Amino acid sequence: MKKVLPAKRTIDIHPKHTNAGTQYYDMDPDDEAYIYKWLMRFQSDMGMEATWSPEVQQDWFKRRPSMYPKSVNGPNSHASILGGICSQKLENPNKNLSEPQLDAVERMFEVISQYYADLPDAPQAIRFLKKLFDFKG
Secondary structure, eight states: OOOOOOOOEEEEEEEEOOSSSSOEEEEOHHHHHHHHHHHHHHHHHHHHHHHHOHHHHHHHTOBOTTTSOOBTTBSOBHHHHHHHHHHHHHHOTTOOEEHHHHHHHHHHHHHHHHHTTTSTTOOOOEEEEEOSSOOOO
């Protein structure tokens, strides 16, 4: 029987005004907590699996130039993009996601939602919906 994946969770985001040359985005704190809960859990679980499985390790660290933005060290893998996003948040909780990271997080949640699909509280894949400004009516 084929698994039916849940619908995507839409997360509203709006530009964060900074002096940086890169565009960053703000979002609701509950949505942000949801994202980082699953990103960090997935990072931990895959690190453990990669320790014991050479096949998982090879796939986890495989560079994916067509899937993720390039870093200063070249193309990113699942491990490097996820590690970079999570460590950035741990180092500075006020740091927001950049434009290229938004796409990477959406792609990563496609993987995460499938990986944890059998859990009762399985995460949904996400999509970001860009708004011009934060409006809570």
